[in-house]
Amino acid sequence: MTETTDLMIELRAVAKSFGTGAGAVHALQGIDLAVPRGELLAVRGRSGSGKTTMLHVAGGLDDADEGEVRVDGVDVRALDEAGRLRLRREHVAYVFQSFGLVLELTAAENVSVPLRLTRTDPGERDRRVAEVLERVGLGPHARQTPRQLSGGQQQRVSLARALVGEPAVLLADEPTGQLDSETAREVxxxxxxxxRERGMTAVVTTHDPMIVAYADRVLELVDGRLHATEPLPA
Structure with missing residues (x-):
């Protein structure tokens, strides 16, 4: 069993509901999750199974109703809003299915947003933006806006924006959900x-069976409850 000190994400008996009474939706029901440092975890499940809610709770975008949430040993639920903002700004990055890009900004400007928020030196900021855009194969498209890019290219910009701050944790919510199969494989x-290169911990949600083959481990989320899955065939 992995020692607690080796864990980057810990959820213990986490519950989250929306609404009250008979109409309440129980998005998470007693979730227990332990993700070691450097692991790429895939969480699959149908739409509405609670995948997005789990990512939001794990990364401090939303608060659980019950349970314990820790990121790199930090008690996320004990943080005030400023503390959660700092956690997201400095340690946790998101990749959204809908890309979440600012349409009026160029690819480079979109990627630079996290570094502007942390007031990174402009010279260092420009260097890191150019480097990560090259890394995702978008160096020649740095001055183009999202409207001038394909869906796959927009998702690469979203990924570059998530990575430019060198986060310890990457949370990706169905990052290939709007992509064709070949582009999904590339992403x-x-x-x-x-x-692998940066030693990050990543949690990727998906309902695409092809995508889970890339993960170190796969879990299934069904009606707000996590289940282990059988190992994938080699």
């Missing part, structure tokens, strides 16, 4: 490479 291959 997942890139995520795997970056996780």
């Amino acid at each position: 997942m291959t890139l995520i795997v490479q970056l996780v």
